[in-house]
Amino acid sequence: MRKLSGFILVFILGINLSFAQKIIPSKISKVTIFTNQALVTREAQAEVSPGINQLFLEISPFNLDKDSLQAKVWGEGEVFSVQYKEIPVKEMPQENIKKLEEELEKLGDKLRVLKDEKKVLQKKEDFLNSLIDFSEVEIPKELKTSFPQTSDLKSLLLFLEENLIQINKTSQDLDLKIRELEKEIEVKRRELASLRKPSQKVKKVIEILFNSFREQKINIEAGYLVYNVSWKPLYKVNVPLDLKEINFTMFAKITQNTGEDWKEVKATISNVLPLRGVTLPSLDTWWLDISRGYKYKNGLKNWGGEKAHTSLQILAFSPQREAKFAQAKRVELPLSFEYELSQVLNLPSEDRETILPLFSKTLKGEFFHYALPRVNPLTFLVCKAKPDKELLAGYLNVYLGGRFIGKTYLGEKKAGQEFKIPLGADREVKVEKKKIKDEIKETFFGKIERKTIIRKLAYKIVLENLKDKEINIKVLDNIPVSRTDKIEVKDLKINPQPKVKDYQDKKGVNLWEIKLKPEEKKEINIEFTLTYPKEVNIWGL
Structure with a gap:
């Protein structure tokens, strides 16, 4: 009953409440950054009188979710409402306009001075260049007097060189100052144009109606979702040259253009997916039908990311201990996890x-x-590792022995799910596939035509280790697989046998894992026979 009567009182007296007297200063104390938005928390203190107090916290985001607005008050009393409002600004900021016009005039004077200096330098440079050009022109006989001494020529050349260098340096400095000044003028002009707009000026505020039981100082905490902010994971992996372990670091790449500066705030990075118009999924009928056409791609698709070319030059390190990256505190939530930055x-x-x-x-x-x-x-050097915590999808910068060698893309991984990192091509490990047999039989005994062609094929894969240490190498290769009963693959011979057949559930794809000692060579031999009708054109060979 007390809260209802309070609302009625606010409704009756609301017209007499003063906006200007109720705006209280606040500070952004913490932010929780999601992948496409952020939850901003503001804190404030206010002196309140007994009865209903209309409090305003001024905010300035470009775009916020008004429905996300919430506030808490610590004090003796009741919170009647929390809502977003825009308060009209009655007077144009004439003082600010005048101040900006004066600043623009001063900046314009500075710019003119710099440009005049640039013109003087250009004239000096043109004069010196004219001396050089004149020296290259043949002088008429009537103007010739005597050939200059060597010392005079050296003095002249030195004079030209020193002055041209000085002019060039001064000109570059002036260009830099002019560019910076032009940027500053452009910013001031945009600000002035914004102030001169005839549209109604407003202040964005959070309105809190608080019924205080007594005169007191209260603490306020307000929160709201803002847009134009995001974060993405970025990874760095550094592989020492001894190839024993990897140093793995996760970064948050944050972009913040919300309209509000975050000064000395506590930040949390979250991977939660904020719900916005999301409904539960539904299941439709599982239909089967005849395929209306397909495209068959021959060959294998490499799982690796961008190819990274490596350099094995060792960097010189300081004997002092290397400083480590700061660690954020990981907090597990029911549907996500967060990192609280220290x-x-x-x-x-x-x-x-x-x-x-x-x-x-x-x-x-x-x-x-x-x-x-x-x-x-x-042949590529690869590292396989397993994270002990969940990793979001993002780009992975790869370093070998402290040197950047390239980047790849890391898909989302669960804890314990392995991922592979390509470290670049190794030219000291050779793998070559050669066709050593391709025999076609189209007749019986060279006289009678066959209706079915018999084709024998043989391949040899040569592996060679040119390093001075033993290596492990994984080789992937495939044998043809017929998609029609008109083509038959038979008499298959593989030596040595692959460790895994139909690798990753891909029919005909084989995986070998082979150890190669220093300077050692090994071979993989594959033979098979194809039979198919003579009038058929085989696609894929």
Whole structure:
């Protein structure tokens, strides 16, 4: 009953409440950054009188979710309502306009001075260049007096060189100052144009109606969702040259252009997916039908990311201990996880990226060489590792011995789910596939025509280790698989036998795992026979 009567009182007296007297200062204290938005928390203190108090916290985001607005008040009393409002500004900020016009006039004077200096320098440069050009022109006999001495020529050349260098340096400095000044003038002009707009000016505020039981000081905490902010995972993996383990670091790449500067705030990075118009999925009928056409792609698709070319030059390190990245505290939630950053942040609202470390781990790595001779003539050094915590999808920058060698894309991984990191092509490990037999029989005894062609094919894969240490190499290759009963693959001979047949459930794809000692060569031999009708054109060979 008390709360209802309070609302009635607010409705009756609301017209007499003053906006200007109720705006109280507030500060952004913490933010929780999601993948496409952020939850901003503001804190404030206010002196209130007994009865209903209309409190305003001024905010300035470009775009916020009004439905997300919430507030808490610590004090003796009741909160009647929390809502977003825009308060009209009655007077144009004439003082600010006049101040900006004066600043623009001063900046314009500075710019003219700099441009005049640039013109003087240009004239000096043109004069010196004219001396050089004159020296290259043949002088008429009537103007010739005597040939200059060597010392005079050296003095002249030195004079020209010193002055041209000085002019060039001064000109570059002036160009830089002019560009910076022009940027500053453009910013001031946009600000002035914004102030001169005839549209109604408003202040964005959070309105809190608080019924205080007594005169007191209260604490306020308000929160709201803002847009134009995001974060993406970015990974760095550094592989030491001894190839024993990997140093794995996860970063958050943050972009903040909300309209509000975040000064000395506590930040949390979250992977939660905020619900917005989301409904539960439904299941439709599972229909079967005849395929209306297909495209069959021959060969294998490499799982690797962008190819990274490596350099094995060792960097010189300081004998002091290397400083580690700061670690964020990981907090498990029912549907997600968050990282609470240990340091306070200053993130101004501007179109730039801020990269902050979340965690760094040393992981055990399995190193091996990887080759697909049918697809690529190069052999790649690969590291396989398993994270002990969930990883979101993002780009992975790869370093070998402290040197950047390239980047790849890391798909989303669960804890314990392995991922592979290509470290670049290794030219000291050779893998080559050769066709050593291709015999076709179209007749019986060279006289009677066959209706069915018999074709015998044989391939040899040669592996060679040119290194001075033993290596493990995984080789992937495939044998043809018929998709019609008109083509038959038979008499298959493979030596040695692959470790895994139909690798990753791909029919005809085989995986070998082979150890090669230093300077050792090994072979994989594959033979098979194809039979198919003579009038048929075979696609895929």
